[in-house]
Amino acid sequence: xxxxxxxxxxxxxxxxxxxxxxxxxxxxxxxVINQATREKVQQIAAEHQFKVxxxxxxxxxxxxxxxAVIIAFDAKTQQSVSDPFLLELLGVIADELSxxxxxxxxxxxxxxxxxxxSYFLDSKRADGLIIIGQGEHDPRVEALAQTQVPxxxxxGRSGDEPYPIIGSDNxxxxxxxxxHLLSQGxxxxxxxxxxxxxxxxxxxxxxxxACQAAGIASDAVQQLSCDFxxxxxxxxxxxxxxxxLPALDGIFxxxxxxxxxxxxxxxxxxxxxxxxxxxxxxxxxxMSAYCTPSLSTVKQNTQSGGKALVNQLLARMQGQxxxxxxxxxxxxxxxxxxxxx
Amino acid sequence: xxxxxxxxxxxxxxxxxxxxxxxxxxxxxxxVINQATREKVQQIAAEHQFKVxxxxxxxxxxxxxxxAVIIAFDAKTQQSVSDPFLLELLGVIADELSxxxxxxxxxxxxxxxxxxxSYFLDSKRADGLIIIGQGEHDPRVEALAQTQVPxxxxxGRSGDEPYPIIGSDNxxxxxxxxxHLLSQGxxxxxxxxxxxxxxxxxxxxxxxxACQAAGIASDAVQQLSCDFxxxxxxxxxxxxxxxxLPALDGIFxxxxxxxxxxxxxxxxxxxxxxxxxxxxxxxxxxMSAYCTPSLSTVKQNTQSGGKALVNQLLARMQGQxxxxxxxxxxxxxxxxxxxxx
DNA sequence: TTAGCTATTGCAATCGATTGCAGTATCGCC
DNA sequence: GGCGATACTGCAATCGATTGCAATAGCTAA
Numbered sequence: 051x052x053x054x055x056x057x058x059x060x061x062x063x064x065x066x067x068x069x070x071x072x073x074x075x076x077x078x079x080x081x082v083i084n085q086a087t088r089e090k091v092q093q094i095a096a097e098h099q100f101k102v103x104x105x106x107x108x109x110x111x112x113x114x115x116x117x118a119v120i121i122a123f124d125a126k127t128q129q130s131v132s133d134p135f136l137l138e139l140l141g142v143i144a145d146e147l148s149x150x151x152x153x154x155x156x157x158x159x160x161x162x163x164x165x166x167x168s169y170f171l172d173s174k175r176a177d178g179l180i181i182i183g184q185g186e187h188d189p190r191v192e193a194l195a196q197t198q199v200p201x202x203x204x205x206g207r208s209g210d211e212p213y214p215i216i217g218s219d220n221x222x223x224x225x226x227x228x229x230h231l232l233s234q235g236x237x238x239x240x241x242x243x244x245x246x247x248x249x250x251x252x253x254x255x256x257x258x259x260a261c262q263a264a265g266i267a268s269d270a271v272q273q274l275s276c277d278f279x280x281x282x283x284x285x286x287x288x289x290x291x292x293x294x295l296p297a298l299d300g301i302f303x304x305x306x307x308x309x310x311x312x313x314x315x316x317x318x319x320x321x322x323x324x325x326x327x328x329x330x331x332x333x334x335x336x337m338s339a340y341c342t343p344s345l346s347t348v349k350q351n352t353q354s355g356g357k358a359l360v361n362q363l364l365a366r367m368q369g370q371x372x373x374x375x376x377x378x379x380x381x382x383x384x385x386x387x388x389x390x391x
Numbered sequence: 392x393x394x395x396x397x398x399x400x401x402x403x404x405x406x407x408x409x410x411x412x413x414x415x416x417x418x419x420x421x422x423v424i425n426q427a428t429r430e431k432v433q434q435i436a437a438e439h440q441f442k443v444x445x446x447x448x449x450x451x452x453x454x455x456x457x458x459a460v461i462i463a464f465d466a467k468t469q470q471s472v473s474d475p476f477l478l479e480l481l482g483v484i485a486d487e488l489s490x491x492x493x494x495x496x497x498x499x500x501x502x503x504x505x506x507x508x509s510y511f512l513d514s515k516r517a518d519g520l521i522i523i524g525q526g527e528h529d530p531r532v533e534a535l536a537q538t539q540v541p542x543x544x545x546x547g548r549s550g551d552e553p554y555p556i557i558g559s560d561n562x563x564x565x566x567x568x569x570x571h572l573l574s575q576g577x578x579x580x581x582x583x584x585x586x587x588x589x590x591x592x593x594x595x596x597x598x599x600x601a602c603q604a605a606g607i608a609s610d611a612v613q614q615l616s617c618d619f620x621x622x623x624x625x626x627x628x629x630x631x632x633x634x635x636l637p638a639l640d641g642i643f644x645x646x647x648x649x650x651x652x653x654x655x656x657x658x659x660x661x662x663x664x665x666x667x668x669x670x671x672x673x674x675x676x677x678m679s680a681y682c683t684p685s686l687s688t689v690k691q692n693t694q695s696g697g698k699a700l701v702n703q704l705l706a707r708m709q710g711q712x713x714x715x716x717x718x719x720x721x722x723x724x725x726x727x728x729x730x731x732x
Numbered sequence: 733t734t735a736g737c738t739a740t741t742g743c744a745a746t747c748g749a750t751t752g753c754a755g756t757a758t759c760g761c762c
Numbered sequence: 763g764g765c766g767a768t769a770c771t772g773c774a775a776t777c778g779a780t781t782g783c784a785a786t787a788g789c790t791a792a
Contacts, residue, residue: 059778059779059780060779071742071779073779084739084740099513104516105778106778107778107780108747108779109446109450109747136478140478144497145499148498153496153498154498155457155494156481158485168440174445280680314685317683335678337682341678342654344655401748411772412772412774423770423771424771443749446747446749447777450749450776450778451751515778
């Protein structure tokens with residue numbers, strides 16, 4: 051029942067009474083092999099549960115049929131470790147890769163000891179790289195761009211990056227969020243987030259776009275740096291925003307986690323949301339709809355994002371010019387910002 | 392600067408004026424090679440940024456130095472896709488594996504087309520399997536247990552599983568949660584969760600333990616099936632629990648997500664938490680501390696869990712008898728359940 | 733009948749590193 | 763001076779599948 055030692059192609063060939071080359075071609079459905087022969091070989095292989103040794107194939111073909119996904123953390127803040135958004139994106143990427151016959155090697159680069167390009171590519175562990183890091187300018191990525199390594203990045207475009215970046219249209223997202231706050235009558239706004247990150251910077255810029263378009267004085271818009279955690283959202287709100295009350299009437303947080311921290315601080319201080327301060331986040335994590343008040347937010351299209359990452363990378367690996375992409379986002383208005391029904 | 396084609400061990404050997412075998416041994420720091428020779432080879436390799444071809448090594452050594460991590464979803468509920476707890480665990484596993492020189496292949500088995508064991512092991516893609524699925528009895532896992540495949544499972548032990556399971560002491564967690572509710576004066580309790588899942592069943596049993604010990608009548612403890620989502624927590628609370636008010640005074644949700652859904656429903660109904668109904672969850676996801684009221688919960692030790700998974704698997708791969716482990720959990724009392732200060 | 737095709741199949745090299753075993757040099761010591 | 767031990771180093775086989783090219787068989791057309 052359980053074959054003692056591993057079956058090899060040679061065993062299958064012998065059983066089928068053909069040469070290894072024929073067996074190999076038959077299994078891969080090479081049409082040059084007689085149909086009857088093909089079927090016979092495939093049947094025998096199936097009977098014995100033969101699985102091609104991926105290692106041997108990889109060595110011979112010089113491909114690994116594997117893509118490395120690197121989650122690049124900020125060494126300092128350790129952010130995003132528990133960002134639900136990430137896991138969702140990962141799931142989509144995994145599915146899409148598997149659809150194309152690729153496996154996914156996952157690496158969280160906390161210790162950034164090893165140089166990605168060579169660790170994964172030169173050693174033939176992977177054929178390409180997907181880098182997920184809502185990072186600040188990362189020298190390692192910049193360095194990669196100088197090489198021939200096929201890779202794509204999930205993140206925010208700031209304009210001139212010499213590598214393909216797929217991400218949400220963060221600026222548009224920021225615009226939508228701010229327009230919404232303005233439409234609810236907010237006039238003194240705060241942006242809560244770390245604009246050293248490209249994506250966050252774009253969200254902030256979008257907010258400024260909207261304010262400018264609405265003729266809001268620029269000193270009515272404050273930006274306050276904040277980590278990606280609920281904790282920091284809470285702290286920063288406590289430390290800096292209470293002082294600006296009651297004038298302050300609208301907060302745009304760079305992520306839902308931050309927003310929920312801010313919400314906590316406001317509620318503890320008995321500030322009515324959205325009546326006194328309207329609040330909106332970014333990401334639409336699962337909890338957003340279920341906190342009280344429910345959190346307005348800007349939703350990223352994880353599905354399209356994951357697919358775009360994979361498809362651009364595969365295109366790049368086939369020698370095509372990869373393109374950066376910006377995905378449309380969607381405004382979700384919930385209780386935390388809806389002053390009027 | 393950038394070497395045209397990939398360097399191979401042969402190239403390094405030639406440059407160093409030694410044979411391939413010597414070069415190989417030198418790079419792996421085999422003490423049988425003269426120290427001076429070793430250093431010279433290593434230096435030349437470093438200069439040329441030589442990286443051992445993992446594929447070739449794997450073929451020759453018949454190992455892949457790779458562990459496959461499979462996130463087994465419930466085909467129906469698609470739960471846990473966005474469970475923050477999972478990502479955290481994944482991160483720990485990734486780090487621990489990398490510490491031991493292993494890479495991590497991630498697979499989300501939504502389409503359960505392929506048979507794990509053979510896909511990863513027979514094809515030599517991985518040396519072992521870590522299966523994460525707070526699953527119900529999964530026939531695929533049962534089948535694996537019949538084979539020689541080295542694998543470990545994250546989940547709940549129900550007693551007799553013939554394979555190593557690492558997980559939290561869910562029963563103890565349930566006990567702690569219930570004891571806490573009781574200590575707050577709750578007498579009519581509801582458990583919200585799907586007890587077909589081992590882990591959840593254990594949490595429920597723990598709750599019953601505590602109630603029994605406290606002499607609570609068994610009909611004062613209700614169990615209500617519920618998916619892993621905030622959404623279902625919300626719905627089930629609306630549909631079934633309002634009818635039991637005001638007698639009902641304590642809810643233990645099988646996960647924080649469920650708890651937050653329930654909280655939403657209660658608040659919308661103007662039920663005071665914790666005065667009228669005390670609420671406690673499980674997991675301590677990042678948001679728990681930042682909803683309002685903040686959510687009491689039982690915290691799992693992700694760190695130890697990830698390490699245990701990896702270490703047990705590696706032990707198993709070295710022929711040792713792997714042991715199941717139950718990790719201690721910790722009760723975190725926050726506003727949602729604290730009636731007295 | 734035979735050259736010329738086509739349809740199949742097999743031979744043997746190849747991918748790059750590892751490793752058992754054999755070979756060489758050097759040294760100490762009687 | 764010779765013998766064995768010690769310390770390195772190299773030869774060549776090996777892991778398992780893929781593939782360019784050669785080989786064979788069967789068949790058609792001249």
